[in-house]
Amino acid sequence: MSAKGCHHLQGFKKDHKNLESLKWIHAVFVVANTHSSATLKTKICNSYCRTCKKRGPFLHACLECVFLGCHKHIREHMKNQKHTISMDLTYGQIHCNSCYDYVYDAEIDEITMDNKMKCGKFKKRLFEWTSWDATEEERDLLTHRTKKICITPESTIGLRGLWNLGNTCFMNCIIQALMHTPLLRDYFLTKKHKCNEIPGTCLACTVSKLFQGTISASTATATAALDVLHRHCYDTMPKNAIAAEKKDKCPCIIDQIFTGCLQSDVVCQKCKGVSTTFDPILDFSLDLGPVPLDGRQPCSLHDCLERFTRAEDLEDEKILCSNCGSHQVSTKQFTMKTLPIVVSFHLKRFQHLKNEIEKKISTLITFPEMLDMTPFMSRTKHECPIPSDNRYSLFAVINHIGNSMSAGHYIAFVRQQHNSWYKCDDHVITRANLKEVLDSEGYLLFYHKHVLRYE
Template sequence: MARIKQYGSRCPHIGDYRDTIEKVCGTIYKRIVFPETAPDRARKARETLCRWCDRNLEPSLCCCLHCSHFACLTHMRMHFKEHKHVFALHLTQGHLYCYKCGDFVYDRTVEGLRRDCENGFRRIRGFTFGKHQQLWNPSQAEIEVLHSENVLVLPRDLERGLRGVLNLGNTCFISCIIQAFMHTSLLRDYFITDQHNCKVGELCLICEISSIFQEFYNGHSQDAFMPNRLLHLVWKNEKHLAGYEQQDAHEFMIAALSTMHHQARSSSLNTTTLDCKCIIDRIYTGQLQSDVRCESCGSVSRKLDPFRDLSLNVDQTTNGSVSITLAECLRKYIAPEPLDGGKGIKCENCSQVAARTQQLTLHKLPLVMCFHLKRIVHHRAKKTNIDVVYPEVLDVTEFTSPQVMKTQNGLHTSSPEHDSNEKLNSAKNRYELFAVVNHFGTTEAGHYTCFVKHNMRKWYLCDDEHISATTPEVVLASEGYLLFYHKQYIEYE
């Protein structure tokens, strides 16, 4: 086995380019991979496209260190071959790729630059780390140990984090939400890095979710997980969910998020609803803008309300079609509606008795967007099976408050700068599907399953304790009850 050379590098080609690599890597880390300023984040979203595909193909996008050429890894190899270039930087994680080695390579100096920039970036995100929680940069002695013959090399397609969940008797409504939580990458990163500082005690639901994350990702067992303690805590914290009769997965998800939010706030100095910085609000909470308009004088009363999911009506389209798209459901959601049954009420602005309309739009987008397709009507014991067509990548720009106002006011300009800004806004508002909860059966007797996109790469079907691989086509053809989307472009405050 070759010994690790000076600088802790195992790539024999770095030495010829070391000065250039270190200089260029430092700049790319700060400006593109871990952008610390809003202009740099905007530039990353607008300009980091594969020059061949003309798409942002994260997590495979790379930057050539010799000419700042952006391309996906497949086309980057073609670029290397044509221009005799050697090194590129992965724009998602910042790892160094060597064309001559045909693989990502480790260099201690470059890794130190990457680690320092990522630690700074994580601090900007609002995470506070002790020294033991910062990204680790191994010493020379530790590198020797890591490369010893006794080290187990894990395969790239490792399925750590994939575990079934035992059904304890009509608890599939819990199992599917556990799976959705376990595959929410930001939530996973938070709990695996041990961010939670408990001040609640033995009834803390956040502590139990943290423990479940450890159980799923520690790699010690692939046996189905038994959620008995979680079930106990749910019954203690949410009395209406106690018992072994069938419950609603959406109701459980909202109750779990609400409980964790309140428990996290109890250990936080910030108690303002719209400005809460707990992990639940930082990931799941957005803001709806409510505009109430007087039909007489046109005055608008505006307020903001938090939301953790959007419950969308699933109705037949006006043309009688038995299918509807998710975008059509959202258009209905943001369409102005009459208030008070269309009856007039005295306007505070014009003092006239006039009808009012209310319009809801997306003012602030959450990092994770959950759509609840209202198929189940509990008070009528009825379920609708209308086909809802939903995409793997969803752009919600059309439904945001600024865009709705532009459309209503007829504002549209065309210029290179305007088109560039529109492209950036679209990138900021784009989401990728990562979990789908489905319900089978009737309102009285049914079953829940969950599709998850493991590590945002491969789709799996989670049916209680059974896990099986599947395809995007199968996922998108499923009926859909809860749809979980993760924001592709994350703007940190």
């Protein structure tokens, strides 16, 4: 199976020099090797629009001359100079100005893939399409198994209701959120989990069967918590796979997808010395109560994150400063050192008051479909002038209906395919729309990284 671009691109490829130029531009600007100082310097010094001098948005390179331009000025250049083919310098996609569209070509894909394999990391869109060249074994399987499943925008493949077995609505919602986590779903559907434990004792195997069951429409039940699933995934991995990984990085799929690194900076108010520690983080628990100083309550997810990462005075205790050697008043601030592929937010809507009285905070907290985590990242003096893409796309929301944790019901909204949303109320699945999702109260929010960086 192969794919060819438009006839304009086919004419462009006939000149071998054009392909060499394309390969060089892709190698330097799209997948620049961060270990090569010369290549990185070339990229940093030249990654700007030649007209407005800005570094974007959507910087492109004309492949018929040496012009680089932002989204607006590359179009003007191609029209004025009567040039046709350009390349997006973020993902390496080819744009044909005569067709007014991006085009895919298998031959160019081989050239760019060769560059990607030689570099340390590269970016890829979450829902990017590439061709598939089947192996002889796969062709043989396709020949004898001719049943096809057509996935259309109206398709409900992968949508399965879950029966409430008695106060299991919250567990059902968590399962639905995990089932619609793209990379986790792909991992289990491709049967990447290889168990070396006694059959029937591995939670990861049970979850794998659950994923398979949602596609094949067979009956399946399971329970899953990330910490338990993490232990089972790690404990049942082949030992050679564990040994091959870096010692400071857990190789299990749960850590690879859900674990980020939280940076904590404690600053001595006397000498300004900074003590920094790093801790793994699986989710963010965000306070919704009023801020002690001004009494203002957060009204958006962005407000909650600003509050979470705001410097806080540690007035109740004096901390021994390792820099000046004395106990001093300090400030503490959290930021994100590294972000996980999936970031989850827990809005702390339940307060436990005196006499075991429980109160629910029903304050409206707005949350976006697309979230940029850049303002909450740790920054260093040696930070690269070309920022990373820290955008996240919403794919699941869990809501609590009721006035207290002990009395109420949980439902989930999940994104199916690109922009199709569904409401999961135990065994009842109904279509929803984005407005309905964003207008909901919000208790647990799940976001998936919009651009993936592969190693």
